Amino acid sequence: MTLEAKAVLLTGASGGIGQALAQQLDQAxxxxxLTGRNEAALKTLAAKLSRPAHIVIADLASNAGRQHLLENLGTQPLDAVVFAAGTNHFALLGDQNAEQLSQLINTNLLAPMQLTQSLLxxxxADARLLYIGSSLGAIGYPGFAAYGASKAGLRSFAQALRREWADSPRQVCHIAPRATQTEMNSTAMQQMNQQLKVKADxxxxxxxxxxxxLQATQMHDQDLGYPEKLFIRINAVLPGVVDNAITSQLPVIKRYAKQNVSQALTTGEAL
Incomplete structure (x- = not known):
């Protein structure tokens, strides 16, 4: 599929992956x-692009935000939608409150589901929808129980939607990155990954x-990064093997999860 002059909606465009993707889509x-909540970041991004981009400031986790986006999309049919918006909280379940759990589920799972339905x-006729998830949606990992659950739901949603559209030209796929070098990763998360020798792309x-x-003749789901994609396959058939591997890491994970909560309370930042 050529992307030349194709109308592409990118959610989460002000994030790390979103900004990088916007520039590559522009080059294509x-x-x-481009939609997101950070107006300044979106305007800065748009100024870097080679051609004019449409900017819509919206919180897609709210009904009002989704409606605002729909009202400002224009009349041209969308040829592709990339769902890159997301949030993360690194903390043990007992250290998270109900509001934080709701935010994770609403932003990472419910919002893309509701937006997809509204965009139908x-x-x-041959639109392509791509959902960016996480390897933690396939490997339950301590400190990311709620985040992983939200991303597991997104993975299942994309798979089911692809099967619903198996008799149409439309295509759906899900891409699950491992750790990525973006501002979503707190200092404690970065330090934990370094100690556990977790690679970040x-x-x-x-x-x-x-x-x-997006450019492939036939899109397909993809888990990014080795050994994470191998662990995903092992976890699907022999979860006990992964249990044992992660248990050996548990003291380190718990220490940095507690440190992350403490830093968030001190600085007033999100987990």
């Missing part, structure tokens, strides 16, 4: 609709994998 010739009349590389799927 796409007509971009706006999609072209650049947002530019993750964006290139998304672009490759």
């Amino acid at each position: 010739g796409a007509t971009l609709w 009349p706006r999609l072209s 650049s947002p530019q590389w993750v964006a290139s994998q998304v672009l490759r799927q």
